[in-house]
Amino acid sequence: MARSDIRRSAPQPRGGKPSKPRPGGWRLFFRRLFVWSFSLALIGVLSLAVAVGLAAQSLPGYDQLKASQNEQMIVVRARDGTQIVSLGPSYGKWLPSGQIPQVMKDAILSTEDRRYYSHIGVDPVGIARSFYVRYRDGRFRQGGSTITQQLARTVFLNNSRTFARKVREAVLALAIEWKFSKDQILELYLNKVYFGGGAYGVDSAARKFFGHPGDNLSLPEAAIIAGLVKAPSHYAPTADAAAAVGRAQVVLGLMEENGKVAPSAARAVDFKAIKFAQEGGQNAVRYFTDWALPQLDMLLGDNTRPIEVWTTLDIRLQNTAAAAIRNNAPAGAQGALVSMDRDGAVLAMVGGTDYVTSNYNRAINAVRQPGSAWKLFVYLAALEAGYTPATEVVDEPVTIQGWSPQNSGGGFAGKIDVRTAFAYSKNTVAAQLGNEVGFSSVASMARRFGITTPISTVPSMVLGSNEVRVIDMTRAFAAVSARGRSVEPYGIIKVTTTDGELLYQHETKGSTQLVPENVANGITDLLQSAVAIGTGQAAQIGRPVAGKTGTTSSNKDGWFLGFSSGITTGVWMGRDDNRPVNGLQGGHAPARAFAAYMRVAVAGRPVEKFQTEMVAPAWQLSADDQGQFSGSPDEYYYVDENGNLIEPPGTSATSRRQTPPGDEPAAGPDDADRNGLEPVDAPPAASDDFLDKATGRDSGDGAPPN
Structure with a gap:
């Protein structure tokens, strides 16, 4: 049997299709790289989506x-x-x-x-x-x-x-x-x-x-x-x-x-x-804002929202005040000014001649001796004790506890009345009055009217040996202008958010009667006389002004404080190092700065005559009234170091006499016809010849020294 060739072949899959050869080498590498890259990219995208989703959910609305x-x-x-x-x-x-x-x-x-x-x-x-x-x-x-x-x-x-x-x-x-x-x-x-x-x-x-x-x-x-x-x-x-x-x-x-x-x-x-907006100078207002803005912590508490603060500051008056200090302060000296409306609203505040050079606020932080301006409290205590502007006193040498004060100029006038003694700032008379009413009573009076600094009751305190702040002294004179009612300085009217939401609104509180109105009338009489015929004549502005000068030893400090038409202004000048300033007296540069400012400040306001008649002398008060307005500092209202009015123990808010501010006399029908000018009708208590001899001034000379 013949042998036949038999071709061997690979077994065939059941489907009859040949199988694909397995990839190898670079093809396998790139395939795996693609798979891993795609997987990592997918994971990255998913991770990013999760991260973005979580971030979106956590975002604020x-x-x-x-x-x-x-x-x-x-x-x-x-x-x-x-x-x-x-x-x-x-x-x-x-x-x-x-x-x-x-x-x-x-x-x-x-x-x-x-x-x-x-x-x-x-x-x-x-x-x-x-x-x-x-x-x-x-x-x-x-x-x-x-x-x-x-x-x-x-x-x-x-x-x-x-x-x-x-x-x-x-x-x-x-x-x-x-x-x-x-x-x-x-x-x-x-x-x-x-x-x-x-x-x-x-x-x-x-x-x-x-x-x-x-x-x-x-x-x-x-x-x-x-x-x-x-x-x-x-x-x-x-x-x-x-x-x-x-x-x-x-x-x-x-x-x-x-x-x-x-x-x-x-x-x-x-x-x-294009016109670019010019940056407004802030030099003139920063003393005020440095004082007012720290109060926001107390008024608002914890607040981080953007806010708008509406203040009491009058820009025109602030610029006028800054110019008045800058133009009148002696060379090398600083100056300070505080001006208040009748309700305590601070209209202007100057803490120095130049904020850029020195931002130290002398109107608020500096404590200086007030000199004879302190006599405000001495005479208030005397009027409360029964004296009147017409009461006879004797300007003569006096020694109290080994201390012998001297008058400016060294002379003595003899028998004069209280009005004349105050107008010409007789130191011997102030010492006698302080000794008679008690130095503690003078200290009590100063506390009542807003002095927050420590007060010593040594005899020399009647001449201003205690150090005070400009704003405190201005507050005291403002209370006199308010006919003996307390005045609380404030600088913030309201605070809103930038969207207009009201966060704070200033509310005028009822004032406290610090002294009887007849006492306030009496001291106003004296203050008016000091400007009309006495040491403050340089402060005259053509309408009624009541005020007082102050000068310390060696001319280290000069003061003038006064009021007119509802505005009270205090001015201080001196050196920061407390060195003497040649020729500095309260009746000169400070009084001139006061007048320069006040002429602008009261312009447009009605002329107001002062209430000076003491219709109920202090010695005619009933026993109850005497008990209310006399005594030791611990038995009466006073102002603490933060400027808060403190009541004596056992006194309730309802027992205080409260009268809203703003009841000062309005101008009469004839006032407008005088174009804002009103002659001051406060005759001297003695003849001109007598006063010339008593004060040592020559006829035709200017205001006597303080």
């Missing part, structure tokens, strides 16, 4: 983001609403998207994120372009951050350049885009981004740099603001106006390139016509 800010802003306004200073970052008014000018949106998008409406929070094209520029130029010339990323960095992160921060920034940007609409994000950005000069947001920038709100920006103004984002400290008009305009021209070119402005409109822009 839109209203919370609108209200959030890094630091508190305080806008301080004068009594007429004028902004006088802004402390901390300024956020301006929140502008909803519909109120932000389209030209502002176009400028910022052209400059910072031209593909804003096409990306999801992170712009890969922008990132790639920034790396290309880095490769081409050797350094990064433009960033790849989107507006959403910038918003995430502004609100939630810092400006560190670490990789971890950039990753968190990207995740937050994606989460923000997930949670909010594009218009909402742009609105948040334009109201929160920093534009330099302390201004956050479009409205704040517009107000700071151009002096108007941000809802009516012009094309060149929008270009300037948009250009500030890149380098706020460098391009801010307050730092370099030329640099700001140069950067704005670049922004205008980008807007033209992106079709947001026509070439003809871009060429027509005249940046030279």
